[in-house]
Amino acid sequence: MSFVNFKGGIHPPDTKEATKNKPISLAKVPSRLIVPLVQHIGAPCKVAVTVGQVLKKGEVIGTAGGFVSAPVHSPVSGKITGLGEVPHPAGMMVPALFIENDFAETWIELHGAPDWSQLSREDLIGRVHDAGIVGMGGAAFPAHVKLSPSHGFKIDTLIINGVECEPFLTADHRLMLEKSGEIVEGAKLIMKALGVPRCIVGIESNKPDAVAAMRKACGNNPSIAVHSLKVKYPQGAEKMLIKALTGREVPLRGLPMAVGVVVQNVATAAAVYNAVRFGTPLIERVVTVTGDAIKEPKNLLARVGTKVGDLIDECGGFSREPGKIIMGGPMMGFALPSMDIPITKGTSGIIALSKQSLLHSEEFGPCIRCGRCIDVCPMGLVPSMLGVLSEKGFYEEAKAYRVHDCFECGSCTYVCPAKRPIVQFVKLTKSLVKP
Amino acid sequence: MMDTAATASPLLVSVSPHIKDRETTARIIWTVNAALAPAAVMGAFYFGPRAVLSMVLCIATAVLCEYLFQKLLKKKITIQDGSAFLTGLLLAFNLPPAVPFYVPVLGAIVAILLTKQLFGGLGFNIFNPALMGRVFLVITFPKLLTIWSAPTAAFTALDAHTCATPLNILKMDGMGKLLESFGSASTMYFQLLIGHRGGCIGETCIAALLAGALFLLYKKYITWHIPVAYLGTAALIAWIFGGKGMLFSGDPLLHLLSGGIILGSFFMATDYVTSPSSRAGRLLFGAGCGFLTMLIRLKGGYPEGVMFSILIMNCFAPLIDRGFRPRLFGSVKGTKK
Numbered sequence A: 001m002s003f004v005n006f007k008g009g010i011h012p013p014d015t016k017e018a019t020k021n022k023p024i025s026l027a028k029v030p031s032r033l034i035v036p037l038v039q040h041i042g043a044p045c046k047v048a049v050t051v052g053q054v055l056k057k058g059e060v061i062g063t064a065g066g067f068v069s070a071p072v073h074s075p076v077s078g079k080i081t082g083l084g085e086v087p088h089p090a091g092m093m094v095p096a097l098f099i100e101n102d103f104a105e106t107w108i109e110l111h112g113a114p115d116w117s118q119l120s121r122e123d124l125i126g127r128v129h130d131a132g133i134v135g136m137g138g139a140a141f142p143a144h145v146k147l148s149p150s151h152g153f154k155i156d157t158l159i160i161n162g163v164e165c166e167p168f169l170t171a172d173h174r175l176m177l178e179k180s181g182e183i184v185e186g187a188k189l190i191m192k193a194l195g196v197p198r199c200i201v202g203i204e205s206n207k208p209d210a211v212a213a214m215r216k217a218c219g220n221n222p223s224i225a226v227h228s229l230k231v232k233y234p235q236g237a238e239k240m241l242i243k244a245l246t247g248r249e250v251p252l253r254g255l256p257m258a259v260g261v262v263v264q265n266v267a268t269a270a271a272v273y274n275a276v277r278f279g280t281p282l283i284e285r286v287v288t289v290t291g292d293a294i295k296e297p298k299n300l301l302a303r304v305g306t307k308v309g310d311l312i313d314e315c316g317g318f319s320r321e322p323g324k325i326i327m328g329g330p331m332m333g334f335a336l337p338s339m340d341i342p343i344t345k346g347t348s349g350i351i352a353l354s355k356q357s358l359l360h361s362e363e364f365g366p367c368i369r370c371g372r373c374i375d376v377c378p379m380g381l382v383p384s385m386l387g388v389l390s391e392k393g394f395y396e397e398a399k400a401y402r403v404h405d406c407f408e409c410g411s412c413t414y415v416c417p418a419k420r421p422i423v424q425f426v427k428l429t430k431s432l433v434k435p
Numbered sequence B: 001m002m003d004t005a006a007t008a009s010p011l012l013v014s015v016s017p018h019i020k021d022r023e024t025t026a027r028i029i030w031t032v033n034a035a036l037a038p039a040a041v042m043g044a045f046y047f048g049p050r051a052v053l054s055m056v057l058c059i060a061t062a063v064l065c066e067y068l069f070q071k072l073l074k075k076k077i078t079i080q081d082g083s084a085f086l087t088g089l090l091l092a093f094n095l096p097p098a099v100p101f102y103v104p105v106l107g108a109i110v111a112i113l114l115t116k117q118l119f120g121g122l123g124f125n126i127f128n129p130a131l132m133g134r135v136f137l138v139i140t141f142p143k144l145l146t147i148w149s150a151p152t153a154a155f156t157a158l159d160a161h162t163c164a165t166p167l168n169i170l171k172m173d174g175m176g177k178l179l180e181s182f183g184s185a186s187t188m189y190f191q192l193l194i195g196h197r198g199g200c201i202g203e204t205c206i207a208a209l210l211a212g213a214l215f216l217l218y219k220k221y222i223t224w225h226i227p228v229a230y231l232g233t234a235a236l237i238a239w240i241f242g243g244k245g246m247l248f249s250g251d252p253l254l255h256l257l258s259g260g261i262i263l264g265s266f267f268m269a270t271d272y273v274t275s276p277s278s279r280a281g282r283l284l285f286g287a288g289c290g291f292l293t294m295l296i297r298l299k300g301g302y303p304e305g306v307m308f309s310i311l312i313m314n315c316f317a318p319l320i321d322r323g324f325r326p327r328l329f330g331s332v333k334g335t336k337k
Helices: A123-132 A171-178 A181-192 A208-218 A236-248 A266-278 A307-313 A372-376 A383-391 A395-400 A411-415 A422-432 B023-035 B037-072 B083-093 B101-117 B128-139 B166-173 B173-182 B183-194 B204-218 B227-242 B252-257 B259-270 B279-299 B308-323
Strands: A033-037 A061-064 A078-087 A093-101 A157-161 A198-204 A223-231 A261-265 A284-290 A297-301 A321-328 A350-353
Touching: A033 A078, A033 B023, A078 A171, A123 A181, A123 A261, A123 A266, A157 A236, A171 A181, A171 A208, A171 A266, A171 A284, A171 B204, A181 A198, A181 A208, A181 A223, A181 A266, A181 B101, A198 A208, A198 A236, A198 A261, A208 A223, A261 A266, A266 A284, A266 B308, A284 A307, A284 B037, A284 B227, A307 A321, A307 A350, A372 A383, A372 A411, A383 A411, A383 A422, A395 A422, A395 B252, A395 B308, A411 A422, B023 B037, B037 B083, B037 B204, B083 B101, B083 B128, B083 B259, B101 B128, B128 B166, B128 B308, B166 B173, B173 B183, B183 B204, B183 B252, B204 B259, B227 B252, B227 B259, B227 B279, B259 B279, B259 B308, B279 B308
Parallel strands: A157 A198, A157 A261, A198 A223, A284 A350
Antiparallel strands: A033 A093, A078 A093, A284 A297, A321 A350
């Protein structure tokens, strides 16, 4: 089958061999957890507990700070030992609760809905909200917001994103193999919540086993189609995926809703299913721990609030001296300054790269105007100009070159032969000039 | 096994992406140098030690000039990226085989110092450095730059015989005389293809140049847009207006095989720095080069127009880039770019 393609993109080595055949294993639950109150895009949570308070597993510890926000739940039963700050991967400090685990795993009373087909749309969306579900592909946008389209938008298609185009990561791949039933049920739930007649699951063709597993789980449901997509980064970016699967282009600065589409990640769909069916809040997720500095790379089902260092220890520690530790994928993830940072609802992977493998030095050369970045930019921007203008301090001019339309996929920087840090220039410009 | 607590050295924190392609500026430029090697070998074969000396002088002066300039201004030394070497080599390719030693030296100084470094070094020059070097020499030493040695003369006599270039004969004496000088049409095309004719050191052997050009296209170091638009436009104009008295009676093949148009279209008009970055822009740029080349060849005072046409189009590269921005994803007609 052929699909409308998106322009540009790159083909980095996928580096998924180390973990793609490793079943998801349970990570040891640590005795101390650090749960950030900002785990999503939007308003920070309000603290709902006091220091010293005894908690049950799944208890709300932070309530949503606004419509575009999501509550945070305790990943374990135990006691709040402190309220402090932790570094957020993106650089700033965010408030966080410190929890001591009593290892009793005492759940709060859960209100599942065995027969969810009887639930109203509002009830479904409410349950998704209460479970604190956010987009688990990395951006961590509160899921219930996407399920409540603004007036005037008519949604006709749900897209379930199983592309996982970032190199190294296999968390979604494994989930599609092992929990395909939950994903499909979650997709049906979301379809009901949105009131849409059709759903398309998009998976890159380098995961034929996941395509097969998902097709099997769908059975002969005519309203859900599983499509195998060309392997190309950033195929999993929302706008590119919508273009490839439906031929529709999300307008500049617009939302997918504007073209009648809502996109949810496969892990989010599974989380929605568990939230509605069993009433379980989002307190754990699959994290791929890999990289050439990791002794035994694994796909771990880990509790939110587990420190990165604990997960690395779970994988046998380091085999080589690490030079860089990345939270998320290597193309858009964040380099961590410390291993004491906890994982959050949006953490899809921890990648430890050895000192030797870091081929890039901090030095970069002048732009030679080769045009490679222009060829690969999926947004149709001129990254070379964005880099040069920002480097010379012409921020307003960079704005005229549509710097705010860049979503920082990193394709330009990946291909640049002069090793220019174009994404860094873009981020700098965006922080200095308002759109 | 290393414990996570045992990592003493700090972790590198930098902005994404954290993986990068292996391609580097230096690798690209050295590959272009390598792609020119067959033509250099053929230049040495046809035009002998004098040609080799010119190439050595051009390259040595260009590299030394860049080194000294950067050393003096306490800038980062960039001679290892191969671009000064390439400028030197291309300048030599554009010189007649037998010029006094000071000609390549002066040309290389103008190319590197005036055209490249004073504009800010690699990436910032407006004009192709090698061609600026040559244009300086053409204006300064008009006589020396039009003495053409006959090919393989170096092997038969100590003092090179001189001969006219095919384009010169075409301009001065017409097609009949040109055919006469080669014997027959098929011999002419063949001799032009293998480079057995008078001309600049690196421009004559079309076969060697095309081999290098195909390699660069295969490696995706150049795209087809500029050469195809350049040669296509030139061939079309040569066919329509190149004949004597009558339209559509010109010989496009002769125009493509002679002069420096193959060297220029594949190796100089495609210089990243001085040509447009977008594909649509490259088509326009190439067409402009082709048009100007043929305008000079057919109507101008010079028999050859490659050098001036590329330099003139260099001026327009930034403007073309402005006009040919890619379509923004999600933009509808009328969206302000």
